[in-house]
Amino acid sequence: MGLTWHNPNTQVLAEGPELTIQPPTLRHSGPTDSTHRFRLDDAQTQQLIASYQAGSTVYQLADQFDIERRTVSAILHRHEVPMRRRGLTDNQIDDAKRLYQQGWSLARIGNHMNVTADTVRARLLERDVIMRDTQGRPRTETSTAAGESR
Structure with a gap:
């Protein structure tokens, strides 16, 4: 039906250019069995x-x-390195609330503040901010409950 296979890595279209399909590249070189794990020196x-x-x-x-x-x-x-708590300060939460109310998305606020959109959402919900749906409309009680039950 228009394609002819010459070998597993090359396709030739009946009336077009040859397409070469490259095999997937490994993330790290070396043995590929499941017991090998890449380690930092x-x-x-x-x-x-x-x-x-x-x-x-x-x-x-x-x-x-x-x-x-x-x-x-x-x-x-x-190596017993103390982990930093990723989160938002009270002032950052206030800023996030203001930006969200100005129409910024959770993802955009998260990128701006170097945290995930989920972190922003959780902090805004703690402040009783009403979340918008995907069309930018305020969520109703039923849509908020449905979104949280997923």
């Missing part, structure tokens, strides 16, 4: 710890070292 681990203590977030470090954020947290816990 001692110097990388010390750099990760120092960067965290200097103010980097676990998300930034995960990107920097190309590992999961849970791995960053595990390394910090294993």
Whole structure:
């Protein structure tokens, strides 16, 4: 039906250019069996710890070292590094409330304040702010309850 397979990695369209399909690339080189896990060496681990203590977030470090954020947290816990509480101060919650009432989305406020949209939502709900639906309308009691029960 218009496609002819010449090999598993190349498609040729009957009346068009050849398309090459690249196999997926591995995140880390080396053995690919399920027992192999990528590990940071001692110097990388010390750099990760120092960067965290200097103010980097676990998300930034995960990107920097190309590992999961849970791995960053595990390394910090294993080395007994005190974790910072991610959250919003009372003044930040007041600002978030003001921005939300001006029409900013939870995601935009979260990005602005370097926290997740869920964190912003939780703090605003604690302040009895009425959440908007996806069309920007205030949620009714039934839609708020339905949204929280998911």
